[in-house]
Each structure stands twice: as C-alpha cells, then as structure tokens.
Amino acid sequence: MRLLYFNYLYDLRGASIGSVIKPLKLFSGLERLGHVVRLCWLRDQPAGSELDEPAAPRRFRSPLMRRFFHDPKILYENIRFLGEERRQIDAFHPDLLVSRLDLYLFSAMRNAAGRGLPLVLEADCPAVYEARTFQPDYWHPPLLAECIERKVVRAADHIVAQSLALKKYLVSQYSVREDKIDVVSNGADIVADVPEERIRRVREQFGLQDKIVAGFIGSMSAWHGIENLLKIFSAVIPRNPSLHFFLVGQGGDARRSVERYIAEKSLAERITLQGFVPNEQIPELLAAMDIVLAPYPQMPFFYFSPVKIFEYMAAAKPVVSTRIGQIAELIRSGENGLLCDSGQWPDLAEGVIALARDPELRHRLGQQARATIAASHTWEHKARAWQEICAGVLLNHSRRQQAQSRRRTGLSS
Known part of the structure; x- marks a missing residue:
C-alpha cells in the first residue's frame, strides 16, 4: 500500500511539535509493516525551523491587516497547495491520500476527486471550533469555514479522529454517519530506561x-x-x-x-x-x-x-x-x-x-x-489500527470503481 500524507502545520520544531510527533511515529510504524509512505509538510516553515528552536509566530505588521487578512490568507493558500499536491501525486503514484483536517483547506479533497483516489482525513482537532473559540482577535467570515469543513468531512472516504469526543462532535455537527469515523488515539513507544x-x-x-x-x-x-x-x-x-x-x-x-x-x-x-x-x-x-x-x-x-x-x-x-x-x-x-x-x-x-x-x-x-x-497504546498498535482502516478504505474504493465500471458497460451494451 502506497500512502501519501499531506500536513499543513506551521513551525514543526516549535509550537506544532506535539502534533508532528504523531505522523512521524505513526507512519514510520506503517513503513515497518511493509507499506510505502511519503510525508509532505506543505506549509512554508519559518527561518531556522530545521534548528532545535521554536519560531516566532507569523504576524502582519498592521493590527488591522492582522485581524482581517488572517483567514483570507489561509483560504488563498489552497491555490498553492492544489498545485504542489498534484505534483506529489504524479511523482509518487499513491493508492490512497491521507490529509490533516485544517481550517479553510480543501485542496486534498479536490485533488483526491480529480485523480480518482480515496481520501482519509486525519482529524486531530475541530478546526473551525478552535478558530472561533481560541482566535477571537481574527475576523472569521460568517459560516464560510463551517461550509468548507462540512464539505471536506462529507467528501472524505473515511475519517480517523483522535478522540471519541471529537468523533461525536463531527457526527453531530455535520450529520456524518458514525461508521464513517474511527477513533485512534495518540500513543507512545516503550523504550529502554534512561541510564x-x-x-x-x-x-x-x-x-x-x-x-x-x-x-x-x-x-x-x-x-x-x-x-x-x-x-x-x-x-x-x-x-x-x-x-x-x-x-x-x-x-x-x-x-x-x-x-x-x-x-x-x-x-x-x-x-x-x-x-x-x-x-x-x-x-x-x-x-x-x-x-x-x-x-x-x-x-x-x-x-x-x-x-x-x-x-x-x-x-x-x-x-x-x-x-x-x-x-x-x-x-x-x-x-x-x-x-x-x-x-x-x-x-x-x-x-x-x-x-x-x-x-x-x-x-x-x-x-x-x-x-x-x-x-x-504503543505506536505499533496505532499503526496496525491505521493499516486496517486504510485497507478497508481501499477495498471499498475498489468495489465502487468495479460497480461503476459494470454500470458503464451495461449502458454501452
């Protein structure tokens, strides 16, 4: 199985390190199980992000611009991500896309549909809820973020939420079937004791x-x-x-x-x-x-x-x-x-x-x-859970393709 993973986090070595650990551990576990995985970190990283130090937050110089252009800037990034993701897909030839659910971002959804690939969403947070709850200093256009998140959540072939509470939220907020969402928590490695x-x-x-x-x-x-x-x-x-x-x-x-x-x-x-x-x-x-x-x-x-x-x-x-x-x-x-x-x-x-x-x-x-x-709860347990989920998504996708092929054949005969 060839998996292509898209992530949009900023400041990977600093503020986002906790959310970076999961894909690094999880997908290295999938590689040990025999799968081929490519991780794509799509957001431009701050200067010095390869060093072991956190980065300063990105800010517009003007407070007014900071308030009113923060969200439109994220929305505009879809244009760049659409092109970069297409290049990665064409170079890697994946069987399946995995994309992090993020505020205003729908590029992976469009590319999955355009390339006929199944899409699994990694839901580590309720992105719209976080923006409206924890980012009051920014202007959030009414209903736009909710509409995009609803579209992405409903279009995905499957969703993996990090907690039961998050699964329940997505089900109730966007009327998603419960069996479309699996819960796989984070984990940790059992390592040798420090001397x-x-x-x-x-x-x-x-x-x-x-x-x-x-x-x-x-x-x-x-x-x-x-x-x-x-x-x-x-x-x-x-x-x-x-x-x-x-x-x-x-x-x-x-x-x-x-x-x-x-x-x-x-x-x-x-x-x-x-x-x-x-x-x-x-x-x-x-x-x-x-x-x-x-x-x-x-x-x-x-x-x-x-x-x-x-x-x-x-x-x-x-x-x-x-x-x-x-x-x-x-x-x-x-x-x-x-x-x-x-x-x-x-x-x-x-x-x-x-x-x-x-x-x-x-x-x-x-x-x-x-x-x-x-x-x-080791990362190996979590990798095996993801392996089972992704295998099921691929099987269902293959069955749908076969059914569509039979229908087309029937119509043409």
Missing part, C-alpha cells in the same frame, strides 16, 4: 539532587491548567520542603503569570522554569522526574488526545491529572495514576503530596501506567 548516570547528570545540571521532582512538560497555555498549577504550588510547597517543581516548555499565554508568581513568591529555589528543549532531550528530563502533572482545567469540550499523557505513562511515571475526556478513559485512578474531578485543584495538590511521601506508591502506579501503554 542512571544520565539521570544523575540531569539532576546535577538543574540542581535537583536529593529532591522529589514533580514535573510538567508542555507550553504554559491556559488550557494546560497553568492556573491550577499555580494553586498546587501554593498548597504543596509549604508542606513538603523536599519537593521541587520542574517545568519544561516554551511559550504560552500564561508563561508570564508563572514567571511573575515565582518572582513575587521568591520561589526560584523551589520551581525551575526551563524554556524550549529539543524533543530528543525530553526522555532524559522526564526520567529525572518522580511525579508528573497534567492539571487540565474544566473545559466544556475536551477533544484532545494528549501525547504527553501517553509518554508520561510509557516512561513509568505516576501521573496526577484531571478526570476529563480521554484521560479518564486511559487512567484508572489508584491503579495506574491519580485522577481528580475537574475544578477540584485541592485534590490535585493532595495527590502530589501523597505521591511525594510514598515511593512505593509512585513505583506501583508508574509500572501499571507503563503496562497500560504496552498492552494497547
């Missing part, structure tokens, strides 16, 4: 010797629960002098709040705020943590499949998180992690304190977390 010597060096580098380290990996964004994190600091730090918080991640709208909190409370010796770290270095930083945090806030629509949760668990780390969305499907509180009801940040703090004073509990929850990933 103790490397862990010791990391701890020395960041001054974490003889500390119980509670870690967080991700951007300092509000939807990652940074407000909950600050409340956890206030509740936990006075009660356990051995606890040290180690925060790893670049950017986010709440980063300044974290920096201000650390400065105002004079907590630089209790909280380490590390900026951007290349993804290749994350495993050894994670290995230096004793407890890991994912304190998501209360959200009415939690459609995410957080890669970091899977990576935390694969690394045999005890997770303290919010009982929300897919996380509540993955973690059984008290068995392979600790969950607290959304909005109950004091319970999150108590979970951290309980784990800090009980190394046996940390070990048990961490080992069960790794076993959960190993049983059904």
